[in-house]
Structures are given as C-alpha cells and as structure tokens.
Amino acid sequence: VSAFLARVLARAALLGLAGLVPLSSQAGQTLDGVKARGALRCGVSEGIPGFSERDAAGRWDGIDVDFCRAVAAAALGDAEKVKFVPLKASERFPALQGNAIDLLLRETTWTLGREARLKVLFPAVLYFDAQALMVPAKAGVKALADLDGATICVEKGTTPERYLPDYFAARGLHFRALVLDSSAEVAEAFFTGRCRAYVSDASQLAAARLQAPGGAQAFVILPERIGKEPLGPVVRYGDDDWFTLVRWVLFALIAAEEVGVTRENAARLRDTAANPTLRRALGAGGGYGPALGVGEDWALKAIESVGNYGEMFERNITRVLDLDRGLNRLWTQGGLMYAPPFR
Amino acid sequence: VSNLQIYLSLGVFAAVILAIALDLIDMAVAALLGTCALIVFGVLGGEDAGPILGIAGGPLALLFGGMVAARTLATTGIFERIGDGFLRATGGSGKRFLLLLIALVAPVCAFLPNATTVILLAPIIIRVAVALEVDFVAPMILTAIISNSAGLLTLVGDPATFLVGSSIGMSFGQYLHTVSLGGLLSVLVLIPMLPVLFREVWRVRRPLPPVEPPKPIERPWFALLALGTLGVMVALFLVGEALPRPIGPPAAAIVGAALALLVVYEAKVEPVDAVLRDIDWKTLVFLASIFCLVQGITKTGLLQSLSLTLNAAFGNHLIAVALVLLVGIGALSSLLANIPVVAASLVMVKGYLVAAQAVPELGMAPGFSDWPAVTVPVFIAMMFGATLGGNGTLIGASANVVAAGICASQGRRVTFTDFLRYGLPVAAVQIAVSAFYVLVLSRLMH
Numbered sequence A: 001v002s003a004f005l006a007r008v009l010a011r012a013a014l015l016g017l018a019g020l021v022p023l024s025s026q027a028g029q030t031l032d033g034v035k036a037r038g039a040l041r042c043g044v045s046e047g048i049p050g051f052s053e054r055d056a057a058g059r060w061d062g063i064d065v066d067f068c069r070a071v072a073a074a075a076l077g078d079a080e081k082v083k084f085v086p087l088k089a090s091e092r093f094p095a096l097q098g099n100a101i102d103l104l105l106r107e108t109t110w111t112l113g114r115e116a117r118l119k120v121l122f123p124a125v126l127y128f129d130a131q132a133l134m135v136p137a138k139a140g141v142k143a144l145a146d147l148d149g150a151t152i153c154v155e156k157g158t159t160p161e162r163y164l165p166d167y168f169a170a171r172g173l174h175f176r177a178l179v180l181d182s183s184a185e186v187a188e189a190f191f192t193g194r195c196r197a198y199v200s201d202a203s204q205l206a207a208a209r210l211q212a213p214g215g216a217q218a219f220v221i222l223p224e225r226i227g228k229e230p231l232g233p234v235v236r237y238g239d240d241d242w243f244t245l246v247r248w249v250l251f252a253l254i255a256a257e258e259v260g261v262t263r264e265n266a267a268r269l270r271d272t273a274a275n276p277t278l279r280r281a282l283g284a285g286g287g288y289g290p291a292l293g294v295g296e297d298w299a300l301k302a303i304e305s306v307g308n309y310g311e312m313f314e315r316n317i318t319r320v321l322d323l324d325r326g327l328n329r330l331w332t333q334g335g336l337m338y339a340p341p342f343r
Numbered sequence B: 001v002s003n004l005q006i007y008l009s010l011g012v013f014a015a016v017i018l019a020i021a022l023d024l025i026d027m028a029v030a031a032l033l034g035t036c037a038l039i040v041f042g043v044l045g046g047e048d049a050g051p052i053l054g055i056a057g058g059p060l061a062l063l064f065g066g067m068v069a070a071r072t073l074a075t076t077g078i079f080e081r082i083g084d085g086f087l088r089a090t091g092g093s094g095k096r097f098l099l100l101l102i103a104l105v106a107p108v109c110a111f112l113p114n115a116t117t118v119i120l121l122a123p124i125i126i127r128v129a130v131a132l133e134v135d136f137v138a139p140m141i142l143t144a145i146i147s148n149s150a151g152l153l154t155l156v157g158d159p160a161t162f163l164v165g166s167s168i169g170m171s172f173g174q175y176l177h178t179v180s181l182g183g184l185l186s187v188l189v190l191i192p193m194l195p196v197l198f199r200e201v202w203r204v205r206r207p208l209p210p211v212e213p214p215k216p217i218e219r220p221w222f223a224l225l226a227l228g229t230l231g232v233m234v235a236l237f238l239v240g241e242a243l244p245r246p247i248g249p250p251a252a253a254i255v256g257a258a259l260a261l262l263v264v265y266e267a268k269v270e271p272v273d274a275v276l277r278d279i280d281w282k283t284l285v286f287l288a289s290i291f292c293l294v295q296g297i298t299k300t301g302l303l304q305s306l307s308l309t310l311n312a313a314f315g316n317h318l319i320a321v322a323l324v325l326l327v328g329i330g331a332l333s334s335l336l337a338n339i340p341v342v343a344a345s346l347v348m349v350k351g352y353l354v355a356a357q358a359v360p361e362l363g364m365a366p367g368f369s370d371w372p373a374v375t376v377p378v379f380i381a382m383m384f385g386a387t388l389g390g391n392g393t394l395i396g397a398s399a400n401v402v403a404a405g406i407c408a409s410q411g412r413r414v415t416f417t418d419f420l421r422y423g424l425p426v427a428a429v430q431i432a433v434s435a436f437y438v439l440v441l442s443r444l445m446h
Helices: A003-020 A029-037 A063-076 A089-097 A114-118 A160-171 A183-191 A202-210 A240-259 A266-272 A276-281 A298-306 A309-322 B001-021 B028-039 B046-074 B080-092 B094-109 B114-131 B138-148 B158-165 B172-178 B181-186 B190-197 B222-244 B251-268 B272-277 B282-297 B304-312 B318-333 B337-354 B371-391 B397-411 B416-445
Strands: A040-044 A080-088 A127-136 A148-153 A175-180 A197-201 A218-222 A225-233
Touching: A029 A040, A029 A063, A029 A240, A029 B001, A040 A063, A040 A089, A063 A080, A063 A240, A063 A298, A063 A309, A063 B272, A089 B304, A089 B337, A127 A202, A148 A160, A148 A183, A160 A175, A160 A197, A160 A225, A175 A183, A183 A197, A183 A202, A197 A202, A197 A225, A202 A309, A218 B138, A240 A276, A240 A298, A266 A276, A266 A298, A276 B001, A276 B272, A298 B001, B001 B028, B001 B251, B001 B282, B001 B416, B028 B282, B046 B114, B046 B222, B046 B251, B046 B272, B046 B282, B046 B337, B046 B397, B080 B114, B080 B222, B094 B114, B094 B138, B114 B138, B114 B397, B138 B181, B138 B190, B138 B371, B138 B397, B138 B416, B158 B337, B158 B371, B172 B181, B181 B190, B181 B371, B181 B416, B190 B416, B222 B251, B251 B272, B282 B337, B282 B397, B304 B318, B304 B337, B318 B337, B318 B371, B318 B416, B337 B371, B371 B416, B397 B416
Parallel strands: A040 A080, A148 A175, A148 A197
Antiparallel strands: A127 A197, A127 A218, A127 A225
16 A cells, blocks of 8 residues: 555656746746846855955955856946855755845855756856865875875865765775864864864865964965866756856856957957957847847956956966966866857 | 836735725635736736646646536435435534534545535535525535645645645655644644534534435436546546556546536536536636736745745754744735645745755755654644645635635625634634644654
C-alpha cells in the first residue's frame, strides 16, 4: 500500500503541483521591474575587500559592485541607479529566489548543483578563483607538502571542508581540520596561531590578510591552487532576456579590453573608430540595444561607468588585494577571459 | 512589477473584499470588476494566462465536474432515498443531525475534493434540514467548514496539505504519523462549538413522519448509469494518478462530467442544455475572478520576499516562526485562495530556513527532502494555517463559495457577514488548537 501511495504522490508531484511554486520568472520580467523601479537591486557581500565593501563615506567599491554599476548603466543609462543589498552567504539564494534582488554578485561559485537543483543561472564568469592555503611568511612553508600533519583552519560548509581531505590523501599527506562556523572565526583562529594554515578561496585569503595583525606581508598564499571556483553574477531561472543582458554586459567589458576601448576613449571611438562593428557596439546605431530591451548605447554606458574588464580588475583586485590576474587575463594573453563576437 | 502596480494590486483587492464584506455589490460582479481593473491598470496581461490557468484550472474543473454529476443525479431520485435514510438516522434530533454531518462529511473529505463533496452532499443535507424544519443555511455552512477542516486528515485531503507535504518529501504514512492527529483535533473541536454556534439547529427535536415504503426509482437504468459515472469519477479521484497515463483529480472530474452528460443525452430524460443551464456559473465566474485577483497579488512577490525579513526578525527561533506562519497564512488564506498562498509561502519558508542556516542552500531546490526534524513543524504550521484559515470567511475556500451558491439557488442568500458569524470563531478556535499542537510537536521533534 505504501509503495502504491508513494507512486501516487510521486506522480502527482511530477505532474506539476511543484510547478506552482514560482521559482522561476518570465522572460523580460526582471528588466521590466528594474526599469519600472528605476533602480537595479544588487545583492552583494556585507564586506569583502576587492569584491564588495563600503568605504568610510559609505560608498560601495569592489569588482562585484562595479559590475552591478555596469549592468545598471546598460539597463538604465545611469551607473548610480543601483541599490546594493548586503547579504550573508546563507541569504543570497533566498534573496534571489524571493525576488528581493535582481542580480546576485556575492563571490558566488558557478556549479552544476546550483544551476541544476537551485534553478539559478550564471550568465558568465567575472572572476576565476580557486582554493588556496595561506601560511605565516615566517613559517618557512613553501608548498603543500610542508604542511603534512599540520592543523588547518577551515570554514564550516565550504568546499575545502569537503575536498581538502581527498586532496591531501591523494598526495599521501595528512592534516587535522579545525572547522569553525564563520570566516571571521576562521581568520581569528588562524591569526592567533591556532592553526598553521588557512584554506579558502585565494581572493578571500587575500582579503583576510589585509586585516591581519602585522600587515598583509606577514602572510603568504601558497602558489598551489585546489579545485576551481569560477565566480560570477547569478540570475533567476526563466528570465532569458535578463540573463542575456547581464551576460553581454560582461562580454562587452571583456571585448572592450581586447580591442583597447577604455573608460576614457569609449565615447570618442564610437564616433571615430574605423571598425564599423566596434562603432555599432558602442551605440553608433544599428546595434543590438533594442533587441536586448535597452538603449543603443548600452555597452558604451557600461564601459564609461566602470572601464573595461582590465581597468575594473586593476582597480579592485590588483591594487586592493595584490593578486595577479592569473586565469583572469584575456585569452590573447594566456588567460580565460574571452568574449564571443559582437555581430 | 513596479511599486505603483503593487499598490494598485493591493488596493483593488482590498476594494473587492470590502465591497463583498459590506455587501455593496454582488460578489461575482465585484470580483469581475476587480479583475478588469487589474487588466486595465496593466497589472495582469497575456503572460498571466498560463499561471492563472495553472492554479485556477484544477479547482474550477473539480467544481464543474461535481456540479454536473450532482445535477444529473438530482433527477434520478437517489438523493431522496439517501436523504430519507439520513433523516431517519437523525431521529428528528437537530443535535444528531449536526453530529452525523461531521461523521459523514469528514471521512469523505479526507480523500475527495472538498467543494465537489459539498456539491454532491448538498441535496441530501438540504432535504434533511427542510424535513427537520430548520434553516438549511447553517448546516450548509457547517458542511463547508467540516470539509475544509477534514482536508487536514490525510496528505491528499486538501491541495494545500499536498503541496506542502510533497514539497518536503513527506509520505502518506509520515503525514498520518505527524499531522493527522492535529487534523482530527481540528475536526473534533467543532463538536463543543456546535451547541453555541448552531444553537437553533442543535436544540431542534421534531417528530418524524411514519416510515413509508420508499418510492420506486422511476428510471432505474438511468439512475444506475448516473451513479456509474459518479463511481468512475470517485475511482479516478482515488487511483487516477497511479494509472500508466496519470489522470489527476481535475481531469477525473471532467471525465465524470462528460460521461454524465452522455448518459443524460442517451437516456433522453431531459435536454443536455437543461443540465448545463443549471450549473452554478456565477460561482465559477466568481472563483475564476478571485484567482485572477490572487495572481495580481502573487505577482507582486511580496510574500516570497519575506524570507529575509523572517530571518531578521526571528533568527533561528523556528517555533516562533511556525506560530507566526500558522496565524499569518491562516489570515491570508481566509481572504485568498489557499493554493497560491501556499505556493508563494513555500518559497518564503524554504528561503527563510536556508537564510537561518537550518538547512543548506540546496533546501531551496525542488525535490530536496532531507529536512531536519526540527524544521518539519514549520511546514506543518503552514498546512494548518492554509487549510483552517479558509474557514474564516465566505471567500476563504471554494467549498464556502459553493455552499453559499447552493443556498442562493434554493432562495436563501448567504452574505459575507452571515458566514463570518460562524466561520470566524471556528477558524480562531481551530488555529488556537493547532498552535498548541504545533508547539507540542516542536517539543517532541526538537
């Protein structure tokens, strides 16, 4: 009887009662909402240097923040029309699914599980990150092998908590994990010497060492990278128009760097560039703005507001976190940043 | 949806509810005008047709099927037979009549769609009430209230319980183990309220006329075939979804209605047009319009976006959240159709549990079933709120609207306040009992 009832219930669930739950949105709904509201609601962190952080005057900075401004510039013609919504990590998907934000940019890793099960979509990668280990500079640790038998601090529920044991075991190494509830607790434990190394995303380690006692120079991030952490913007499932706009704003910033369009020269190049495709892309007319539901000069507005991808990276990551571009270099320079053609 | 459209949706909905509550205008006309206003203001458009059909199609199909089946059976003489039996069982006592109503309606509604059951039982109930010389409005309202409450007895008793239960992977057996007792309490708590709320009926004692041999059924083959179509409908309600090509309850109701109309046509007892003319179209139009208005409210996303507010207000105090949901969803369900309320609330509740770190982020994924025991009372509170809240007002549940429509067709109009006099105290007491049940459950599952 229970098997029969289970079958009945499973069938009924598959038949679509679950489909009543409004997890997805309709095409164009998000952009329409942004336009009607006159502001983009962007979910960011509560404060991660280099990505999203408020300065003393209360103004938001960081690469995530810049990208929000670029999308607002493309959608609304004004990069300042953004309402930043600071979110804890656990709040980011409820905020997106609950329609409290239009766009999520909170150091969120693109994974199959999130797209397939959570029904959210990652239009592109904004920052190729990876997990790494940080150690005190004076400890003399040069590579992972030097940490055999060490105590390593790790945040509860994060990727390295699950994969670090396998990574060490595969190399015949051992370690003891000190698992703590939040990144703040992990950082405190590490900086007070309760563990020899701190494992997290390289960008997060770089941000943490900015606040380290003794200064950032007192700690080094080991060169080995563990796993992939492609970070990017996240949108709700089902709104293809919004997904496309967000994706192509990022591609516009990448393509701009590739062809030498900068914050300073973008407006001039729209009128004077010899390449008609470039002029069209910058809003000289005959472009794809109306098809995307925005103005012809959407790409120009985005570039003028935050600069091209390289400018954005330099301003937020290189200068703030002292991290090199690594995989975030353009494809023409050996990196992974590549934009499809604007035709 | 812009802020202006949000205000318009809420304003139009509030105006419709007020117009109905204050009896300023016919309720179907009020709801239809409200829907038109949302279309004119651009809140509702063509893109909403799909979501509205997705939510309204099932309940409307169930009602249409039930109405056709009941109308077909009305000319067979079967209702008279069953009604006479019921009347004898009451022994002329209003008290026994009301108690028997609970005993009859509750088990049926634990498995069959509530409003359809009300439609099918209404001719019998009205017949007994008339024979006992009591106003049939009170027994009809009680029938609607029992049917809504009995939806909690099993996982499949009400679309709202099923929606919540299936979304957290709760099995039929698990439901019986953790929720059904609370559902039973909600039904049983009606008994001590009967002498107070239904005093006029409760006190009645009438001598019954001497037993007469039952009148022979004039067209036994027609009656048998009409009963057969009802049997097909009920059988499909119970097992249709397990067939190789699944047939859900709404489709089962349409199949039953089509077969009933075929029987009417072939038997040539009366024209098919006459049966269709007697369908309570006004009730169907009213409910369809209400579903459109609810879509306007759902579209605002207000409910879905409350997950972070809940987290900010209550943190991980799940018991407090369960009680707030019980009362809040109960209040909302007393004015809105409970299916869309539950659908939107599920997004909110799952989002809250993820934000409060009671479950990992995959808790928001459809099909996630690894819910810690401590979170289950939150979902159970939603079920109670959604189901019992419907008892509060005339427009809280389709069974209430159907009961009022049947009364109107018999010459007794039921206003919003008429229903409120019975519904509000019942809903308040049931929600209070449910709160106690949820509290006990939370302690046990902690």
